Amino acid sequence: MGVAQLPLLAANWKMNPIDGGAALDLVKGILPVASEHSDRVEVALFPPFPWLLGVAEMLDQTGIELGAQDCFWEMSGAYTGEVSPAMLKGWCQWVLVGHSERRAYLGETDEMVARKAAAALSSDLSVIMCVGELDEHYVAGKGDEVVSAQVRSGLSSCSADDSSRLVIAYEPIWAIGTGKSADPEHAYKTMRLIRRVVGETIGAGAARKVRVLYGGSVNSGNVESYVELPLCDGCLVGGASLKAEEFSEIVKVTAAVYAHG
Numbered sequence: 001m002g003v004a005q006l007p008l009l010a011a012n013w014k015m016n017p018i019d020g021g022a023a024l025d026l027v028k029g030i031l032p033v034a035s036e037h038s039d040r041v042e043v044a045l046f047p048p049f050p051w052l053l054g055v056a057e058m059l060d061q062t063g064i065e066l067g068a069q070d071c072f073w074e075m076s077g078a079y080t081g082e083v084s085p086a087m088l089k090g091w092c093q094w095v096l097v098g099h100s101e102r103r104a105y106l107g108e109t110d111e112m113v114a115r116k117a118a119a120a121l122s123s124d125l126s127v128i129m130c131v132g133e134l135d136e137h138y139v140a141g142k143g144d145e146v147v148s149a150q151v152r153s154g155l156s157s158c159s160a161d162d163s164s165r166l167v168i169a170y171e172p173i174w175a176i177g178t179g180k181s182a183d184p185e186h187a188y189k190t191m192r193l194i195r196r197v198v199g200e201t202i203g204a205g206a207a208r209k210v211r212v213l214y215g216g217s218v219n220s221g222n223v224e225s226y227v228e229l230p231l232c233d234g235c236l237v238g239g240a241s242l243k244a245e246e247f248s249e250i251v252k253v254t255a256a257v258y259a260h261g
């Protein structure tokens with residue numbers, strides 16, 4: 001666990017739901033359990049941009065936090081279609097950067113991810129930076145190399161001062177949306193590696209404060225096997241966060257693990 005920080009459960013809704021009413025219903029379904037456990041588990045919801053404002057209003061005074069799924073690295077200007085950290089700051093505490101789907105479908109590079117992270121941190125947002133290897137890297141035993149390089153480049157414009165607002169999510173790409181979650185032993189080794197690389201890049205003190213999450217086919221049945229790992233500070237949840245009951249169960253299981261830990 002990071003120093004004096006709660007475990008974090010981040011709900012990445014991706015490009016769902018299509019309907020704004022359904023987004024608000026989902027928040028309504030999640031709120032009771034998430035609020036009840038907010039002294040033990042930090043919960044942050046990451047809806048699509050158009051639903052941020054409505055969700056922000058619902059989350060006001062609840063202790064549940066809000067994040068955007070991406071941001072640009074400039075604060076304003078002629079960047080059609082982009083959303084800046086300065087714009088998000090009014091609604092959100094968090095922003096996700098470097099998700100593998102953006103890297104794969106939109107060609108985001110490590111350099112772009114680094115610029116986004118630095119811009120978001122400079123706007124006082126907290127950042128979840130996603131890293132993870134492809135199946136072919138994993139099979140070839142090159143996962144550690146790929147993940148280390150992503151962490152090193154992604155943090156190239158960050159400093160130790162950012163560490164308490166910085167989270168790295170290890171999401172092996174072969175585990176995302178596949179139902180094939182990573183073996184906890186593998187997740188543990190990679191999260192340990194990530195913390196080491198964070199230490200080498202921005203300092204050992206910082207590495208203790210940065211939180212490291214696991215993501216990839218997390219559900220209420222397997223979440224315990226990750227959050228009980230000594231170096232795991234929580235999970236980044238995709239598909240299972242779109243079902244209020246299932247996500248509430250994930251919150252309950254996590255709260256129970258930390259109550260005993």
Ligand code: 13P
Pocket residue numbers: 012099171175176177178179215216217218236237238239240
């Ligand atoms: P799933 O939980 O659907 O595998 O997605 C994980 C993810 O990409 C979260 O960012």
